[in-house]
Amino acid sequence: MSFTPAKPVTSPQQGRHENLEATVRKHLTTRSQKPIAEHNRSAFAQARTCWESLGRPPTILDSGCGTGESTRYLANTYPDHLVVGIDRSLKRLENNDNQILSRNSLLLRAECTDFWLLAEQANWRFAKHTLFYPNPYPKPKHLQRRWHGDAAWTSILAISNAIELRTNWPIYADEFYHALLISEAHQARFGHIHSHVYTPDQTVTAFERKYHASGHALWQVTATHITPNADSLSKENH
Numbered sequence: 001m002s003f004t005p006a007k008p009v010t011s012p013q014q015g016r017h018e019n020l021e022a023t024v025r026k027h028l029t030t031r032s033q034k035p036i037a038e039h040n041r042s043a044f045a046q047a048r049t050c051w052e053s054l055g056r057p058p059t060i061l062d063s064g065c066g067t068g069e070s071t072r073y074l075a076n077t078y079p080d081h082l083v084v085g086i087d088r089s090l091k092r093l094e095n096n097d098n099q100i101l102s103r104n105s106l107l108l109r110a111e112c113t114d115f116w117l118l119a120e121q122a123n124w125r126f127a128k129h130t131l132f133y134p135n136p137y138p139k140p141k142h143l144q145r146r147w148h149g150d151a152a153w154t155s156i157l158a159i160s161n162a163i164e165l166r167t168n169w170p171i172y173a174d175e176f177y178h179a180l181l182i183s184e185a186h187q188a189r190f191g192h193i194h195s196h197v198y199t200p201d202q203t204v205t206a207f208e209r210k211y212h213a214s215g216h217a218l219w220q221v222t223a224t225h226i227t228p229n230a231d232s233l234s235k236e237n238h
Contacts, residue, residue, distance in 0.1 A: 005210075006168075006211050006214040006216065008169075009136050009169040009171075009172075011140070011169075011171065012139075013138065015171065015174075016171065016175055017149075017175060019143060020143065020148075020175050020178060020179065020182075021178075021182055023143060023149050024148065024149070024182045025186065027149075027150070027151055027153045027154055028153075028182075028186050028187065030151075032113070032151035034113075036114045036117060037114055039110070040110045040111050040115055043086070043108040043110035043115065044110065044115055044122075046106070046108060047084050047106060047108060047115075048124075054104070057104070058081045058082070059082045059083070059084060059126050060082070060129070060130065061084050061119075061126040061128075061159070062074055063115075064088075064112060064134050065093075066087055066089075066093075066205060067093065068093060069096075070085070070132050071083050072099060072102070072105060074130065075102045076102065079104060081127065082104050082105070083106070084106050085106065085107045085108070086109075087107075087109065088109065088110070090109045113151075116155035116156060116159055117152065117155050119155070119159045120154075124159060125225075126159055126160055126161060127161050127162065128163075129160035129162065129163050129164070130163075130166075131147060131163070132204065132205050132207075133166055133205060134146070134165075134172075136167065138169065146175065148175055148176045148179035149175075149179075153179065157189055162222070162223065163224075164220065165219075165220070165222075166218060166219065166220050166221075167218075167219050168211040168216040170217065170219055173195050173219035173221050176195075176221050177221050180193045181193060189226065190224065190225055192222075192224045194221070194222050195220070195221045196219070197217045198220045199212075200212065200218065
């Protein structure tokens with residue numbers, strides 16, 4: 001089968017969005033009033049039940065997990081953690097080549113923003129929160145559809161002891177990085193904020209595999225909480 005290289009992200013936006021700082025600061029001082037869908041409440045309850053049944057282990061949240069390949073990778077890498085993968089698309093979740101999930105992993109259909117808000121309300125802070133290759137929404141008018149421009153940004157900050165974003169669009173990485181810096185200055189929650197091009201030792205999603213094979217620069221943005229109530233990925237922070 002011939003390989004068709006992935007096209008790089010193109011956008012009329014050529015640099016950091018001019019409204020990024022104002023948008024982030026607005027979300028740091030206001031809260032979303034969007035009602036939470038019942039199926040998202042059910043998914044969250046299922047995650048909590050699983051967590052309880054396993055003895056409340058440290059937990060990794062894999063948001064926008066797609067087919068769950070990254071969730072399975074994380075579960076194998078951190079066998080003493082529960083890894084919860086969430087995605088809004090049931091079709092993507094079911095397209096997993098019949099891969100069997102390990103006992104310490106769970107895949108759920110849920111809207112990320114609702115799940116994050118429920119986790120925040122429950123004071124459930126994850127040892128690590130991964131956001132691998134989110135939809136870049138490259139049109140300038142869609143800044144607020146990017147995670148760092150979304151009203152749920154404060155929930156992302158509240159539930160994460162450590163955050164890792166991966167993307168092949170440098171502007172997305174730059175904006176996410178600066179959103180973290182803006183938030184750190186406002187709330188002093190995160191330190192050790194880094195953004196860099198990286199080469200994966202092992203690709204963990206189909207997108208990452210294709211982007212890497214196509215020669216795209218892959219960006220990684222990481223941040224850790226300055227006052228975690230867990231020791232990195234060794235203990236639960238609840």
